[in-house]
Amino acid sequence: MGNLRVVVYGLGPIGQLITRVALERGMEIAGVIDIDPGKVGRDVGEVLGLGKSIGVKVEGDADKVLSSSKPDIVLHSTGTWLDKVYPQLVKAIKVGADVVSTCETLSWPWYRYPDLAELIDSYAKTHDSTVLGAGVNPGFIFDALPAVLSATLIRLDKISIIRSLNAAERRLSFQRKIGLGMTPSQFKEALSRGEITAHVGFAESILLTAGIIGINLTEVRESQEAVIADKHYETQYFKIEPGQVRGVDGYGVGLINGREVIRVELRACVACENFEEVRLEGEPTITWRSSGTPGDPATAAVVVNLASRVTEAKPGLITLKDLINYSYST
């Protein structure tokens, strides 16, 4: 995939990682888009701290970058909500580029934005573009991985996945979005007003897993609540007193007529253990547990690793269901 021409759209922490990995894999960085005045006009190598320039400047005008650079693919990481980022996707589709985006709600967009999903699919087909939402989660832990693991079951009764991570090891913006240091009532209000998001994508992951396997769910639920500190904690950015928020515990469930068949749970808290565990119940029951998958590198890896796959996929709005034909099958 060394010969792919890539535009990176969004040079935040994930976009920076994506750019570095794309460079290391020999991809050609044809352009980089970001609106941050502190980055626009600077060489990408300088923003990345590579100690050398790469001859590509960060630019704020997405239309100009995309139409002049004619990329094969756009690696997009600017936001979580599809109704906020779709104008950016439209710009990429319009020039016929394929897109891999970390936008969480794009991984199964028919859940929150069915009309937008239809529009994007139609527009992408018109312009021979393929659009995929993927990352570590949604995109791996809660969906792609358990779907593939389920292939070894004769009878699948239930899939349960827990992802637990130590929030103290994560970047500032992550620690902010899970409400570290807030009081329980501040957390509740900030979450309900959308000022913090904690994790977005429980429902998308569940519907993606069900889609790959062929499970027809009758209901999907999701929720999250604060984990409260019982003693003093500190991270690089926050001091947390007893009674304040030290993380978040969220979950999603997929049901068939009231029976839980898929459960995903994310615990992101200060001093929590780093691991993932996928439990497949049925005949036989099998559990897989990891030493922990670091979120940012894994998201950048999934995006870059899927780039060449997406350039070979059929046009339109696709999901990982279109790339993974190996799972339990109902």
Added chain:
Amino acid sequence: MGNLRVVVYGLGPIGQLITRVALERGMEIAGVIDIDPGKVGRDVGEVLGLGKSIGVKVEGDADKVLSSSKPDIVLHSTGTWLDKVYPQLVKAIKVGADVVSTCETLSWPWYRYPDLAELIDSYAKTHDSTVLGAGVNPGFIFDALPAVLSATLIRLDKISIIRSLNAAERRLSFQRKIGLGMTPSQFKEALSRGEITAHVGFAESILLTAGIIGINLTEVRESQEAVIADKHYETQYFKIEPGQVRGVDGYGVGLINGREVIRVELRACVACENFEEVRLEGEPTITWRSSGTPGDPATAAVVVNLASRVTEAKPGLITLKDLINYSYST
């Protein structure tokens, strides 16, 4: 996949499991082929010990069963070596049926049988048939799974997989093929004369993994040796004295210019622990470990779960590389 018409080719331990699972999933068993005089002519339900007949008799004449039953797919489990079983595959291809086979050497047939692989691919395309070799191993532990897990790595240096299983919990034919109770020299001779096989497929798994990821290996090696008992062991079928064979330890390695990039190891021995471990070294390094994947059920599950995927795949001789578009990408 409830409406698939299936012929089961080979009603040994795996074929019996496959048949039961296919029935449980609502597939239509259109015919069952086996040459064992103790099975031919009996109702399949009786051979399976279902306590009821299913209205299908085991038949010895494969051509007759296949041409009269017109199956969508043949689930084939009769042998390990492609040069022994290809006449059976030819019969299935000839009637335009797709095939999923547990034949270990079919999972990457270009390694041991490049000419046969070309022939089968051409013949399958002529008859609009899709042919796939898959199972638990090759087909999951040493290949499909590590390939998918590698998608979360920014830089992949090496993949190592260990599969360890307690041979005492396995069926007689498995305990036989790993040489339980032999002396070390008997084991060595029986293995070299092909009287026992132990595990076949290390090289196939390595080449399949490399194929999915896009790694160009310059060398593949494989070997296995006896694990010798230091005390008395017993299984349901064997008594093993100190100095006799209590199992086998085999491995395969894939190299690029002398550097190991893929290593697979299988320990099948009496009183060994049941687990699998996949270690992905690079940036980041991540380890996944399982509670153990029972071989026979997992093989039957993979075969039945892939049946509907294979009926939708392109004609010809395919591998799991054609079904899995989610992995690290070089």
